[in-house]
Amino acid sequence: MRHLLDFQGWTRPEVENLLDTARVMAEVLERPVKKVPALQGFTVATVFFEPSTRTRISFELAARRMSADVVSFAAQASSLQKGESYKDTLLTLEAMGIDAYIIRADSAGVPHQATRWVKGVVVNGGDGRRAHPTQALLDAYTLLEALGTLEGKKIAIVGDILHSRVARSNVELLPLLGAEVWVAGPPTLLPQTLPGARLTPHLEEALAEADAVMVLRLQKERMEAGLIHLQDYIAHYQVTEERLRKAKPNAPLLHPGPMNRDIELEGTLADSERSLVNRQVRNGQAVRMAVLYHLLVGKER
Amino acid sequence: MLLIQNVKLVDALGERGPVDVLIGEGRILSLNGGKAETVMDGRGLYLVPGFVDLHAHLREPGQEVKEELSTGLLAAVRGGYTDIVSMPNTTPPVDTPEAVRALRKKAQALGLARLHPAAALTQGQEGKTLTEIGLLQEAKAALLTDDGHTNEDAGILAAGLLQASAFGLPVAVHAEDASLRRGGVMNDGPLADLLGLPGNPPEAEAARIARDLEVLRYALRRSPKRPHLHIQHLSTRRGLELLREAKRAGLPVTAEATPHHLTLTQESLRSFDPLFKVAPPLRTPEDVEALIEGLLDGTLDAIATDHAPHTQAEKEMDLLRAPFGIPSLEVAFPLLYTELHLKRGFPLRRLVELFTDGPRRILGHKPLHLEEGAEASLVLLDPRERPVDPKAFASKARFSPWAGWVLGGWPVLTLVEGRVVHQALE
Numbered sequence: 001m002r003h004l005l006d007f008q009g010w011t012r013p014e015v016e017n018l019l020d021t022a023r024v025m026a027e028v029l030e031r032p033v034k035k036v037p038a039l040q041g042f043t044v045a046t047v048f049f050e051p052s053t054r055t056r057i058s059f060e061l062a063a064r065r066m067s068a069d070v071v072s073f074a075a076q077a078s079s080l081q082k083g084e085s086y087k088d089t090l091l092t093l094e095a096m097g098i099d100a101y102i103i104r105a106d107s108a109g110v111p112h113q114a115t116r117w118v119k120g121v122v123v124n125g126g127d128g129r130r131a132h133p134t135q136a137l138l139d140a141y142t143l144l145e146a147l148g149t150l151e152g153k154k155i156a157i158v159g160d161i162l163h164s165r166v167a168r169s170n171v172e173l174l175p176l177l178g179a180e181v182w183v184a185g186p187p188t189l190l191p192q193t194l195p196g197a198r199l200t201p202h203l204e205e206a207l208a209e210a211d212a213v214m215v216l217r218l219q220k221e222r223m224e225a226g227l228i229h230l231q232d233y234i235a236h237y238q239v240t241e242e243r244l245r246k247a248k249p250n251a252p253l254l255h256p257g258p259m260n261r262d263i264e265l266e267g268t269l270a271d272s273e274r275s276l277v278n279r280q281v282r283n284g285q286a287v288r289m290a291v292l293y294h295l296l297v298g299k300e301r
Numbered sequence: 302m303l304l305i306q307n308v309k310l311v312d313a314l315g316e317r318g319p320v321d322v323l324i325g326e327g328r329i330l331s332l333n334g335g336k337a338e339t340v341m342d343g344r345g346l347y348l349v350p351g352f353v354d355l356h357a358h359l360r361e362p363g364q365e366v367k368e369e370l371s372t373g374l375l376a377a378v379r380g381g382y383t384d385i386v387s388m389p390n391t392t393p394p395v396d397t398p399e400a401v402r403a404l405r406k407k408a409q410a411l412g413l414a415r416l417h418p419a420a421a422l423t424q425g426q427e428g429k430t431l432t433e434i435g436l437l438q439e440a441k442a443a444l445l446t447d448d449g450h451t452n453e454d455a456g457i458l459a460a461g462l463l464q465a466s467a468f469g470l471p472v473a474v475h476a477e478d479a480s481l482r483r484g485g486v487m488n489d490g491p492l493a494d495l496l497g498l499p500g501n502p503p504e505a506e507a508a509r510i511a512r513d514l515e516v517l518r519y520a521l522r523r524s525p526k527r528p529h530l531h532i533q534h535l536s537t538r539r540g541l542e543l544l545r546e547a548k549r550a551g552l553p554v555t556a557e558a559t560p561h562h563l564t565l566t567q568e569s570l571r572s573f574d575p576l577f578k579v580a581p582p583l584r585t586p587e588d589v590e591a592l593i594e595g596l597l598d599g600t601l602d603a604i605a606t607d608h609a610p611h612t613q614a615e616k617e618m619d620l621l622r623a624p625f626g627i628p629s630l631e632v633a634f635p636l637l638y639t640e641l642h643l644k645r646g647f648p649l650r651r652l653v654e655l656f657t658d659g660p661r662r663i664l665g666h667k668p669l670h671l672e673e674g675a676e677a678s679l680v681l682l683d684p685r686e687r688p689v690d691p692k693a694f695a696s697k698a699r700f701s702p703w704a705g706w707v708l709g710g711w712p713v714l715t716l717v718e719g720r721v722v723h724q725a726l727e
């Protein structure tokens with residue numbers, strides 16, 4: 001692969017190959033000295049036009065654990081308002097000899113645009129509502145750890161699907177691995193269609209016999225925009241112990257974080273046995289190491 | 302005196318010739334040749350009446366970094382336009398008779414295309430208080446519009462239609478329901494969902510057209526003179542259906558379509574290139590087919606460019622922040638000549654009419670036909686093909702969604718009242 005923008009056009013062997021590498025990287029992370037020389041001499045830049053400390057640290061640690069040099073650029077919205085464009089910023093970095101750019105932005109397509117401007121490889125670190133491919137990869141990895149296979153498994157994604165890049169990337173990726181994906185949310189927060197997913201406004205329908213449940217963060221902005229009333233959301237879409245009984249026994253629970261306890265998810269569930277949230281964070285590093293490795297030195301794809 | 306020999310003629314009346322056209326004293330003196338100092342070989346070329354654009358953003362005053370009269374009007378004559386209606390959403394907006402007069406004066410001094418400034422319908426284009434409509438008409442404002450803003454207050458639009466009807470001015474509307482459109486940057490639907498881009502639904506256009514037609518009915522009932530509602534840059538099949546019904550019912554309504562809505566679709570947004578970001582957004586192939594049908598059956602009255610220049614840097618921002626708009630004065634005719642006439646057999650006579658008499662009728666100007674005594678505001682077109690090269694644009698906006706498209710029908714000579722304002726003959 002040349003860049004990682006989303007999963008349009010990807011094949012199952014390509015995904016499996018990447019996840020195999022992630023398994024090797026996970027082993028590295030188990031060692032007392034969590035460092036390999038794989039990316040020595042490469043420079044990786046995290047370019048975050050939208051702040052996200054968690055994702056940035058995960059990427060930066062992933063790069064450092066493979067001995068890459070890392071620079072981080074956090075653009076404030078204000079500097080963009082002053083007329084400095086995304087393009088100018090990237091061209092400045094390009095002049096400094098960057099090999100890989102991890103780009104995050106609040107507008108869909110910025111990483112796609114970046115591939116037209118820079119010679120280095122581009123990793124989408126989350127763009128608007130469009131995609132968050134490394135999040136989907138770490139979700140898939142975590143689900144495979146828990147379920148063994150995704151073939152024929154029913155995965156329910158619950159919440160604000162319309163505005164969620166995490167949902168879009170999972171809906172592209174999980175079916176590639178054989179999963180059946182259901183998305184559930186209030187009609188104001190559902191897209192018209194999402195190829196690869198079954199859509200429903202009824203949480204129970206998505207949860208019924210689900211093998212795993214992924215809960216999305218509900219953003220305050222949606223309430224402010226008048227798209228949903230908070231109490232109505234909690235009453236009908238909060239994932240609770242009680243509602244989870246519809247799913248398969250002990251179906252694992254995922255959340256991309258950060259969580260709004262007792263809004264999208266019953267607080268006690270977040271700390272329960274079935275929550276894989278900490279596994280997700282940990283696997284995130286291994287998956288991101290695998291992505292950087294494939295893009296910078298791997299010949300596959 | 303200028304003689305163009307062996308040239309084919311096309312106007313709203315049809316195609317004829319070849320003939321030898323003698324031009325002098327600002328008029329067509331003869332279609333049977335004569336003596337002239339300058340003689341041109343018109344073999345293989347078409348002579349048509351000068352084009353009229355109902356909808357160009359020339360950005361002066363206030364945004365000269367994007368475009369100014371000198372560049373915009375030069376772009377116009379290079380595109381075969383002899384007459385241009387400029388939109389009033391400048392900084393400040395053109396909402397006073399003085400502003401209209403100042404623009405006309407400056408344009409006259411440039412001696413390129415003739416400028417017919419549109420004025421704002423409401424002060425500051427804020428949609429709250431009507432402008433001095435009678436005085437604007439005396440200053441020769443071409444029409445009234447808050448284009449770019451969407452006239453949320455139906456009562457003000459009704460008052461504007463009533464007041465404008467007394468002075469014979471059309472009221473042009475950007476028909477989009479802003480609350481349904483919200484932050485949409487592309488056509489709403491499955492593709493917007495897939496691309497994760499906020500959608501602007503076709504229903505936002507249809508809902509507003511439906512409302513505006515009711516407002517027009519009200520104005521028609523209340524005014525002793527016939528009001529005239531003009532719908533700008535119509536983009537949807539449903540909007541077109543509403544317009545067709547209204548015309549059948551005899552409502553005094555006209556409408557325009559743009560070159561981009563006729564040749565591009567929402568598929569372009571797959572590139573995430575803000576070059577294709579425009580309002581109303583590029584729609585589906587079905588909408589494009591409906592618009593072409595509407596041009597053929599007379600539901601649509603004119604092709605207007607909505608020429609909307611921006612700086613390169615602005616168009617290289619992300620899709621949420623980049624401004625809406627496509628520059629098109631220099632390619633509009635070749636584009637539609639090639640894509641509609643050559644590729645789809647769209648009648649040339651009708652295409653020319655949509656660039657000439659169609660907009661002229663909307664402005665209340667007399668039709669212009671190629672006959673002895675007619676005003677010599679004319680364009681010579683070369684059917685030979687060449688690629689679109691935005692770097693060679695006269696417009697300050699030197700980018701184009703059609704860059705590299707190979708087109709024929711390029712204007713090689715533009716005359717305004719017999720004066721050569723553009724010459725690209727080899």
Ligand SMILES: [Zn+2]
Nearest residue numbers: 448449475533
């Ligand atoms: Zn408009």
